Amino acid sequence: MTDQEFEVALVDAAFALGGEAGWSRVSSAAAARHAGLDLAKARGMFTCTGTILKKFGHQADAFALTGAAMGGSVRDRLFDILLRRFDYLQVRRAGVAALMRHLPVCPPMAVALAEMNIASMGWLLEGAGVDATGLRGAVKKRCLLAVWLYSLRVWAEDDSPDLTATMAAVDTALARAEGYVLRLSPSSRPVEPEQEAHVPEAEPPKTS
Template sequence: MRTDSIEDRAGVAAVELAGRLGWRHVRLADVAEEADTDLGGLRAVARDKTDLLRHFLAGMDRDVLSEDSGFTAEDSVRDRLFDLLMRRFDALAPYKDGVRAVMADVVRDPFTVVRLAPDGPASLAWYLEAAGVGTDGPAGMVRAHGLAAVWLAALRVWVRDESPDLAPTMKALDQALARAEQAAGWLSGVRGGRRRGDPNDRQAPADWTDQPDPAAPPPGEGVSAEG
């Protein structure tokens, strides 16, 4: 992730420190030192540790959504979202230990969960827009919350996935997208867009969605701060 600004450096520093110390043990003074600033500089961009997580996620999403990509009219919304969210996992990969540590501690902190809860759907709304799906109004809000549930289902698999090709994560993501598509049909109605020209683009095997995982939570259940 780019670290051009104090916000970026602080967000990355906080998550990296979480991977080494555990999120509950991360102190703002440590983050400031790691981010090559002081507490005054850190205070100028963050109110507390929760804001540092927001900076981290915003920087990650900025990098993913800024990538040169192109979809065509032939690409379904589901394929576009699968591709975009796998790119999000790729962006998270260098910080996996930290993300795992944050998730482990945040779920035990109801106050932080409540504060971060709206951020997940808000972040995922940008991925819907990148896939050509509108996010305005009540329908857009429902779509964003649905995609946040999809992301959470796949994220729970990703934090335990040590395979080199992330096959379990891809399977979980594809199945969650399939359930969302069947439940609400909110993956239809593409406005058009772009498809990436990368020859290494990943695609979910078609037979993955023929056998949905009964243990995975349905879209809309368990949406939390992990967006």
């Protein structure tokens, strides 16, 4: 088993365990035991539960960015990337839902996950062809995070096989964000593929 395969196996085991027993029972060692993985290797690669969440975010981002659409408007590309990230979460739905329930009672984990999500939004923006560097990039990342968290709350209640409600939520959130920017700047126009995209601010981000 390669290191990458080991990481995937342990992260999947952690989310499976979280879905079955709750996240208070999740640790690197517990996840390794759950999957029958080598404890010494788990200790070397996953120093804490935060490492599991960080690796999970990396894997979700990689899944969303691999084969992402390159044509169409920036809004279309962001829609595609966000839906691909939800596809990754959907396979691990029970564990993600359990994590969302656990965060309000574990502030340190919630704060750490919020910072990880900000970094992830930067990668998703860059994947859609949007510059996410500097001060303006920091604003864009937080705006996209607001869109993501709004849609995440809908996804958590969406039991349709094709995630119809989630797709509608992503589309609505992106449209509202775009409209918000147009109201703030009347001279703005809908973003075209060759233009720099500004991901507008939707709602104040909440940790999920």
